[in-house]
Amino acid sequence: MHELPLLMGACDLVGEVVKQNKIRHIDALVLDVGEVSGVIPAFLANYSYIVFDEYDFLRGAKLLINSVKATARCLDCGMEYDIIPNHGKCPHCGSIEKQVLTGRDFRVREIRVTDERAPDRVPSP
Numbered sequence: 673m674h675e676l677p678l679l680m681g682a683c684d685l686v687g688e689v690v691k692q693n694k695i696r697h698i699d700a701l702v703l704d705v706g707e708v709s710g711v712i713p714a715f716l717a718n719y720s721y722i723v724f725d726e727y728d729f730l731r732g733a734k735l736l737i738n739s740v741k742a743t744a745r746c747l748d749c750g751m752e753y754d755i756i757p758n759h760g761k762c763p764h765c766g767s768i769e770k771q772v773l774t775g776r777d778f779r780v781r782e783i784r785v786t787d788e789r790a791p792d793r794v795p796s797p
Contacts, residue, residue: 675715679723682780683730690729695785700734702782706775707742707756742775 686701705713720735742755746762747769753762755775761768 675711676719676723678711678778679716679720680726683723683727686780686783687727687729689783695729697729698733698783698785700736700784701730701780702736702738702784704738704740704777704779704781706740706777708772708775709740709778711778713737713739738781740775740777743773744770745773746770
C-alpha cells in the first residue's frame with residue numbers, strides 16, 4: 673500500500689512544474705513503472721482518483737502507466753535477458769547472479785496539458 677504515498681510524491685513534483693509554468697490543469701499524468709519496482713500498477717490505476725482529488729490541477733485527470741520491462745545482465749556469463757519471463761535466472765547458464773539494468777523505475781515520464789496557461793503566459797500570434 674506504499675503506492676499512494678509514492679503517487680503523492682510524484683504529484684507534489686508535478687505541482688512544482690505546474691506552479692513554475694502557470695498551468696491551470698493537467699489532462700493526464702504519465703508514469704514509468706518498472707516490472708521489479710515493487711509498485712503495483714493496477715493499484716495506482718484503481719486508486720489514483722483519491723490522490724488526484726487532493727490536487728486542484730489534477731482533479732479529473734487520467735493516469736497513464738508505461739510499464740518498463742525488467743532486464744538484467746548475468747554476472748556469470750554476461751548475457752542480457754528479460755527477468756520476469758525467465759524467473760530471475762539467466763536463460764543461458766541458469767545463474768541467479770545478475771545486475772538489474774532496467775525495470776526498477778518509478779518516475780514521471782510526461783505531463784499532458786491542454787494549453788490553458790494564465791493569459792500572461794500565452795504567446796501572442
